[in-house]
Amino acid sequence: MAEIKALKLAFDVPGANFDRAGEASAKLKRTLQQVGVPAEVIRRVAIGSYEGEINLIIHAGGGQLQAEIYPDHTRVIVSDQGPGIPDVKEAMQEGYSTASEEARAMGFGAGMGLPNMYNCADAFEIQSKVGWGTIITMDFKHQDR
Amino acid sequence: MKETYFHSVQITQAACRGCTFCVKHCPTEAIRVRNGKALILPNRCIDCGTCIRNCPFRAPQAKTDQLSRLKDFRYNIVLPPPSLYSQFNENIHRESIWQGLMQLGFDEIFDVALASDYIAVEIEKFIHEHAGEHKTYISCACPAVLRLIQVKFPELIPLIIPVLPPAEAAAIYIKNKIAREKHLPKEQIGVWFIAPCPSKGANIHQPVDVVHPEITGAFTVSAIYSLIMKNKKNLPAEKFTRPVSKGSSYGMGWGVYGGELKSAGLTNAIAVHGLAEVRDVLEQLSLNKMPGLDYVECSACQSGCVGGPLVSENRFVAETNLKRRIHNMRLREPSTRAATLKAVLTCEGFPHSAEYVKPLQPRPMMSLDADINVAMQKVERMEEILQGLPGLDCGVCGAPSCMCLAEDIVQGRAHEMDCIFKLRAQVKKLAYGMAELSRQLPLTGGNTMDDGLVAPAEDKNHET
Known part of the structure; x- marks a missing residue:
């Protein structure tokens, strides 16, 4: 078997479909367990990718969750061509939310999605433009914190 | 590093027909059929006993001890858990059941419910002291759940509450007490647990969470129940005069789901029973989806220990029996939980968990x-x-x-x-x-x- 640089996974996350929320992150978690990434890191990746997945469902009308697993780190990319975030700084604040009534009724939209992603990743980058969409990149070193 | 795991569940090859029932039901995908016979992958098995429940040919069996082993010890102590009482109608006194146990050759009885009362107080204190951390702690009472966490949710290990399982605490206390009082070396004292499930049996021989285990071995609830029922005629309660420290109705409640929460007075908490449900709640905990929740009580068996695979009675009947017994006990107890616990916690020098528990080691089975x-x-x-x-x-x-x-x-x-x-x-x-x-x-x-x-x-x- 030839040496491989990265394992790549990609999942399409359909918008406004709460029933399947968490499926992509669950598959990613299983793969990371098979690779043998430390449990504490897997937990953070799972939380980060789950929040990303939920954002795709609630705000973006769907999008893609991608993961690149390297021997020493995992990168998670959450991308969409949704409405975009007008003020990223504001959106990053804990408790800030623009979630719909429907989403809130289901227990989502507490305004913790982006802060949670920021907190669980070792590196976090967000690019967003109104009318263009959003790309969030999270890096997780394969080391316990 | 190669590790060998002790397992209580074993498959009787002669009885196995290779039907794959157990393979399909196993919650950790630990069984394969090879050459027409089921084989257990030792690093995956958590001794939950799901295969025992599902096999139409009774091929999986729990390896437990024979009563004849009592002869190997000079003094034998038995630890009856609430799940044993749940096999009997609530009108049969605890004393009658104890008398039945003495007739089987035991010299001393320690009520596991009493140890649960002690552990409940420790849990309540721990949760109170850690309230500011916003962490959800997980019960340690069910060894099958602990083993599930080891193999499938190692990231949750730091959330397991560091207290002793009640039967272990009971064993440590009573063995030391008898050794002191009777001037016996500890090796000559047998401490026997009556187990409702194979995971508790496996935990005796290879404990995942206790530093120096003091339980010698285990018999099944169903075996002991059958033996007591055989002698039923000779069991008038008034004949039993030996002093035995009794647990409260709260400790007795640990045998059925939700009982642990009630006994520790925890309200910002949930009780989950059945392995599929436990797996589900652990998944949610892992995603941090229940922030602010204090505690999760988990039992691998539906209904709790009364639904263990090694008990005789149907789980609904056992649950009813135990709940009625608890109700009757409560009528005779002080009106508050605090007063009730205070009245029963009279054992001098009951062990403090901190000196005996060790952190669980992960057993990652997924890594290729x-x-x-x-x-x-x-x-x-x-x-x-x-x-x-x-x-x-x-x-x-x-x-x-x-x-x-x-x-x-x-x-x-x-x-x-x-x-x-x-x-x-x-x-x-x-x-x-x-x-x-x-x-x-x-x-x-x-x-x-x-x-x-x-x-x-x-x-x-x-x-x-």
């Missing part, structure tokens, strides 16, 4: 290789293999799912042709290949044989 580069290659290869499998999870190959077969193949434990669909497609291909060959025989006879065989245009995998 110790070398991360090799593991990544194996994941990729597994994905390729999986694409070629039918995805029906039929179990005929002896693995519970196509995913597991793919994993077994990359790990060298199975072959692609173990899949009946793959094998049939291959047979078909060979058959046509042979037919093709037969047409190329020398044409000495002048005529080719028309056997009606036509090579297939396309191989349809799943046609029957």
